[in-house]
Amino acid sequence: MKALKNILFFTTQNAHYLKKKWFSLLLLFITPICMIGLFLLLVLQFMTPDEKQRSTLAIVDNDRTEESKILTQLLIMALKGNGHIDITRMSDMEAQQAMERQQITSYVTFPQGLTNDLYAGSPIELPLVGDANKSIENAMIENLLNSMASYIESAQANILTVYEYAEKTPMSTERYNQLKEDIFIDYAIYTVGKNNFLVENTVNNTATTMPSYYYSMSTLFICLTIWLIGFYLLLMREQSQSIQNRLRLLGVTITQTFIAKSVICISGSVLFLIVLYSVMNRWLALALYPLDYWRLLLFVLFYSICVVCLQGIVELLSTNAKMRMLCYVVVTIIIILVSGALLPTIYFPHALQQLLLFTFPYEAFAWMIDITLENRNYANYMSMLVSASLSIALFGLLALYKERRL
Numbered sequence: 043m044k045a046l047k048n049i050l051f052f053t054t055q056n057a058h059y060l061k062k063k064w065f066s067l068l069l070l071f072i073t074p075i076c077m078i079g080l081f082l083l084l085v086l087q088f089m090t091p092d093e094k095q096r097s098t099l100a101i102v103d104n105d106r107t108e109e110s111k112i113l114t115q116l117l118i119m120a121l122k123g124n125g126h127i128d129i130t131r132m133s134d135m136e137a138q139q140a141m142e143r144q145q146i147t148s149y150v151t152f153p154q155g156l157t158n159d160l161y162a163g164s165p166i167e168l169p170l171v172g173d174a175n176k177s178i179e180n181a182m183i184e185n186l187l188n189s190m191a192s193y194i195e196s197a198q199a200n201i202l203t204v205y206e207y208a209e210k211t212p213m214s215t216e217r218y219n220q221l222k223e224d225i226f227i228d229y230a231i232y233t234v235g236k237n238n239f240l241v242e243n244t245v246n247n248t249a250t251t252m253p254s255y256y257y258s259m260s261t262l263f264i265c266l267t268i269w270l271i272g273f274y275l276l277l278m279r280e281q282s283q284s285i286q287n288r289l290r291l292l293g294v295t296i297t298q299t300f301i302a303k304s305v306i307c308i309s310g311s312v313l314f315l316i317v318l319y320s321v322m323n324r325w326l327a328l329a330l331y332p333l334d335y336w337r338l339l340l341f342v343l344f345y346s347i348c349v350v351c352l353q354g355i356v357e358l359l360s361t362n363a364k365m366r367m368l369c370y371v372v373v374t375i376i377i378i379l380v381s382g383a384l385l386p387t388i389y390f391p392h393a394l395q396q397l398l399l400f401t402f403p404y405e406a407f408a409w410m411i412d413i414t415l416e417n418r419n420y421a422n423y424m425s426m427l428v429s430a431s432l433s434i435a436l437f438g439l440l441a442l443y444k445e446r447r448l
Contacts, residue, residue, distance in 0.1 A: 048294050052302035056277050060306065063276060070276070071314055074268040078261050097176070099183055100132040100140060100149035105156040114152065141171065148172030148180050150187055255415055258322055260383035262315060263407050266342065269314050270349045271374055273307040278357070296441040300354050308346045315342065334413050337421045341413075344426035345406035349377065351433035358440045381407040402429035 060067060101114050118129050132140065137149040151169045159166065168187050172180035330338075352373060360366040378384050381403035387395050398404045405425050412418040 045295075045298055048298045049301050049305075052294075052299055053305050056302055056306045060273075060276065060310070066276060067310075070269065070272040071317075074265045074272075075261070075318065078264050078268075097148075097183065098128045098130065098146040100130050100137045100146045102132055102134050102137050102149055102151045104134065104154045105152050107157040109157040109160060110152045113156075137171075141173065144173065146173075147176050148183055150183075252415060255326060255328075256386075256411065258326055259411060259414055260407070262319060262322070263381060263383045263410065264378055265318060266311055266315050266346070267349060267374060267377055269311040270307055270346055271353060271370055273310050274303060274350065274353045275370070277303045277306060296358075296445055297438060300437070300441065304347075304350045304354075307350055308343065311346060312339075312342060328414055330414065337413055338410060340423060341406050341409050341421070341426060344423070344430045345402065347430040348402045348406075348426075348433045351430075351437045352377075354437045355440060358437070358444055377403045380404055383407050402426060402433075405429070 101117065103110050103114055114131065130146075132146075132149065134151070137146065140146045141149065149171055151171075153167070153169065156166075170180070170184050170187060172183070353370065356366060356369045356373060360369055380398055380401050382398070387398055387404065390398070402425075409418075409421060409426075413421065
């Protein structure tokens with residue numbers, strides 16, 4: 043009970059202290075919006091794709107069998123209606139010439155003997171030649187082709203099983219060949235015609251498909267991060283050793299004062315975020331349900347707890363004021379970069395992308411984008427809950443260790 047009274051007392055004192063700093067609060071609200079808005083406006087000019095520039099994929103069918111024709115036709119049907127990739131058929135010579143003239147982005151070759159490899163159960167290889175200056179477009183096309191090959195290979199085991207039993211039956215060679223073709227067509231339509239490989243493996247880059255919406259949400263996320271650190275710095279006051287000793291004699295702990303500051307930091311930052319979102323949503327016009335807002339609020343709270351605990355850990359570990367300020371700047375930059383709010387993580391190396399999946403800034407921002415822009419109708423809070431719990435536990439242990447030393 044005494045601990046709760048101490049927390050409530052210091053929370054009230056911090057609120058009264060901030061009332062006297064109304065001009066600093068106004069600057070804290072406006073400054074990050076202006077700075078981030080100008081910076082993202084410059085980034086947006088480079089990230090916005092040109093509608094006139096589309097990726098063009100050429101198909102070179104050197105096998106020239108009925109099966110290869112079916113595969114090419116299914117690939118064309120799967121990509122039909124895609125807003126980023128045009129697809130066409132060419133000969134090997136025409137594709138090479140078009141590539142030299144930069145008329146196409148890449149071309150894929152269905153090699154001779156592809157049908158025999160399919161029926162023999164051999165691995166499927168679809169060579170892709172692309173323009174070195176369009177690495178992102180080529181990566182997307184290569185991902186689609188690899189997915190298509192993997193789905194067809196997964197069906198080969200079932201096809202070969204049917205072939206093995208069919209050979210043991212008394213049927214004519216003509217009927218057997220017709221059965222092979224029919225089974226191949228059925229499995230090809232099953233694996234490719236449902237567009238599963240497109241849905242599950244397409245490189246989704248919301249920053250280029252919806253750049254204005256993406257960077258509007260990233261502005262909110264970055265502002266939230268800066269506000270959390272700004273509120274914490276405003277409430278950070280150097281206390282003399284005698285004052286600290288008196289507070290300890292009165293039973294006031296480091297954890298209690300930290301919780302009081304955290305409540306004000308998170309409450310003020312969330313209030314700023316709601317105000318900014320209300321203004322921006324007049325232009326964005328996001329149609330979200332009340333449940334979506336509750337989901338977003340939970341992710342914001344978990345993320346805010348992680349950031350505030352990280353600031354508390356820096357305060358405990360750093361005794362020099364200048365070093366502490368430098369650490370805050372470095373931590374803020376790292377959080378913003380890791381989240382993908384400034385530069386989408388799709389442009390990072392693949393190995394680094396896998397590591398970022400386990401960080402709380404990436405997790406929080408990714409779910410915020412999914413809920414607001416991808417119409418996600420569910421949310422998984424477990425990762426953020428674990429991150430927030432670990433942050434609280436780590437700060438609590440460090441605070442307890444420091445109090446023991448004092």
